[in-house]
Amino acid sequence: xxxxxxxxxTSEPYDTDxxxxxxxxxxxxxxxxxxSTTTEAGTDAIRAAAELVRRAAGELDGPRRPLTQMPxxxxxxxxxxxxxxxxxxxxxxxxxxxxxxxNGVVTAEAALGAPYEGPPTFLHGGMSALFLDQVLGDTAxxxxxxGMTARLELDYRGPVPLGRLLVFxxxxxETQGRKSVIAGSIALAETPDRPLxxxxxxxxxxxxxxxxxxxxxxxxxxxxxxxPGNAGDATAVPEK
Amino acid sequence: xxxxxxxxxTSEPYDTDxxxxxxxxxxxxxxxxxxSTTTEAGTDAIRAAAELVRRAAGELDGPRRPLTQMPxxxxxxxxxxxxxxxxxxxxxxxxxxxxxxxNGVVTAEAALGAPYEGPPTFLHGGMSALFLDQVLGDTAxxxxxxGMTARLELDYRGPVPLGRLLVFxxxxxETQGRKSVIAGSIALAETPDRPLxxxxxxxxxxxxxxxxxxxxxxxxxxxxxxxPGNAGDATAVPEK
Numbered sequence: 244x245x246x247x248x249x250x251x252x253t254s255e256p257y258d259t260d261x262x263x264x265x266x267x268x269x270x271x272x273x274x275x276x277x278x279s280t281t282t283e284a285g286t287d288a289i290r291a292a293a294e295l296v297r298r299a300a301g302e303l304d305g306p307r308r309p310l311t312q313m314p315x316x317x318x319x320x321x322x323x324x325x326x327x328x329x330x331x332x333x334x335x336x337x338x339x340x341x342x343x344x345x346n347g348v349v350t351a352e353a354a355l356g357a358p359y360e361g362p363p364t365f366l367h368g369g370m371s372a373l374f375l376d377q378v379l380g381d382t383a384x385x386x387x388x389x390g391m392t393a394r395l396e397l398d399y400r401g402p403v404p405l406g407r408l409l410v411f412x413x414x415x416x417e418t419q420g421r422k423s424v425i426a427g428s429i430a431l432a433e434t435p436d437r438p439l440x441x442x443x444x445x446x447x448x449x450x451x452x453x454x455x456x457x458x459x460x461x462x463x464x465x466x467x468x469x470x471p472g473n474a475g476d477a478t479a480v481p482e483k
Numbered sequence: 484x485x486x487x488x489x490x491x492x493t494s495e496p497y498d499t500d501x502x503x504x505x506x507x508x509x510x511x512x513x514x515x516x517x518x519s520t521t522t523e524a525g526t527d528a529i530r531a532a533a534e535l536v537r538r539a540a541g542e543l544d545g546p547r548r549p550l551t552q553m554p555x556x557x558x559x560x561x562x563x564x565x566x567x568x569x570x571x572x573x574x575x576x577x578x579x580x581x582x583x584x585x586n587g588v589v590t591a592e593a594a595l596g597a598p599y600e601g602p603p604t605f606l607h608g609g610m611s612a613l614f615l616d617q618v619l620g621d622t623a624x625x626x627x628x629x630g631m632t633a634r635l636e637l638d639y640r641g642p643v644p645l646g647r648l649l650v651f652x653x654x655x656x657e658t659q660g661r662k663s664v665i666a667g668s669i670a671l672a673e674t675p676d677r678p679l680x681x682x683x684x685x686x687x688x689x690x691x692x693x694x695x696x697x698x699x700x701x702x703x704x705x706x707x708x709x710x711p712g713n714a715g716d717a718t719a720v721p722e723k
Contacts, residue, residue: 264529268519271536272512276575278543279508280554280566289504292542296511299535302528303518310597310604310645314520326520328599328607335516336576336598357550358576359568361620363701364550367568368632369616376609380601391642392608397635402697405550457642461603471602 257316257323265316265325265333272335280357308464315464320471322384322480329377340374340411342381345483349382349413352432355405366403371429371440374411379425379444382413385480388423389471390446398441408432421448497556497563505556505565505573512575520597548704555704562624562720569617580614580651582621585723589622589653592672595645606643611669611680614651619665619684622653625720628663630686638681648672661688 275292282289308314316325316333325333330340330351338359340351361367376395383390403409412435413427423446428438449457454470463469515532522529548554556565556573565573570580570591578599580591601607616635623630643649652675653667663686668678689697694710703709 258526260526261529264526264533265519268529268533268536271533271540272516272519272575275536275540275543276512278540278547279505279512279573279575281547282543283546283548283555284543286498286500286504288542289501289508292539293504293508293511295535295539295542296508296515299532299539300511300515300518302532302535303515303522303524306523307518307521308523310600313603315523326597326600328601329609333519334598335512335519357566358574360550360566361568362631363553363698365697367613367616368620368635369569369613372612372616372635372637373607373609376607376612380608391602392637392639394639395608395612395635395637397612397632399632399634402631457605458603 257318262316262325262333269331269333269335269337269339273338276335276358277356280360311460311462312466313461313463313469317463320469322381322389322471327377329374330381340377342378342480343483344381344385344480347382347386347415349378349385349411349480350483351378351411352408353411354408357405360405362402364405366405368397368399371399371403372397372442375413375427375429375440375442376444378411378413378427379442380446381480382415382425382427383423383444383446386415386418386423388415388418388421388446388448390421390423390448392444393422393447394445396443399439400441401439403429403439404431410435416443421450422446497558502556502565502573509571509573509575509577509579513578516575516598517596520600551700551702552706553701553703553709557703560709562621562629567617569614570621580617582618582720583723584621584625584720587622587626587655589618589625589720590723591618591651592648593651594648597645600645602642604645606645608637608639611639611643612637612682615653615667615669615680615682616684618651618653618667619682620686621720622655622665622667623663623684623686626655626658626663628655628658628661628686628688630661630663630688632684633662633687634685636683639679640681641679643669643679644671650675656683661690662686 328336359370410432416424427442429440568576582591599610650672656664667682669680
């Protein structure tokens, strides 16, 4: 079964059964990663779990796409990146953050658990940077100025607690040709205007010759050449 | 069985069988995360994998430590953080980076795969930030100036390719009381002096009253109060 995707019209159809199964596998992976981090289970139970995970991996063994070939479920033009490590619904690493956009501003809300810990009971400072890079990059894209991170600055005003609902925000500050400056923040959802981490990022769309050298070998799953790029309204970040 | 750990003498003993099982589970989780990202397997195989992962999670279900209680295998004073999302040997999210130190400089080498992807075939810009925050923080600690990230600046000179051996480096720039400035980089291992990403971080050791407010409720697995802090020579980052 295929569908015209996320309702934005311009993105490619994909196999919804495969998407559902891949999304479910990622949910199961997040659950066991959380459990493996907090369980009080004994050594034998952990060994049994590892054996079952290896059997599960065996189910997926066989042909693998090369890195230059996009996943079957992806649509780079529409920024549908199923395995993105921050927002990808099929990534076992991603929380995943569920981005929404409204009037050029990108937001996501999430509570994060023990696997993302830095100092005891707080979010890893680098995780704040990872998530904000994605927030800022998506903000650039939905404002029509897709680019790659050229500079990222983060100011940590206070520790970000795990297990509390957080709000991530990104907004466009300025744009000039291929370059955009984006700001963003992480705050407790209950005090969204008191940022715990503030970010500023400069994103630059590479010149055509750089684009060709970076992405010239990238294909979609049918082997057709595809470039990432300015998604404009076709971005996979849905409206609120 | 218990041991005096990693040969640094000052860290607490831990259960080596539990450590081996937890390390093995994380390796299995990394393997399936990589496979889930690149497999060409069909929907039924992915469903079967998800079912086995849920059975594995069931093995770990039961009593869980609260967030305020450190994992059984950790020693915060020695910075042995088993589940750290960058360097933790028992973290399914971490690559993990294997940090070494020599003359105050921290290095790690790793090749990263599809789960850490941002733009097609390249490392996610936020992943560079995540890893460098950890490199810089460990560099502060092994130089005796443990602190929490106060500011992080990253300059992206060129995209970081997946599947190539990378070198991560951190070194102390200056220190003043509770504050230190640390620099770091990511480069291809074959051209270590041509940085693809450069970082500068300011790390600050919170004042005693802040430390008490941030970590006052943190205990080790026996329920004894423990504070993270300046590890000095007791750090778990081994010498080269």
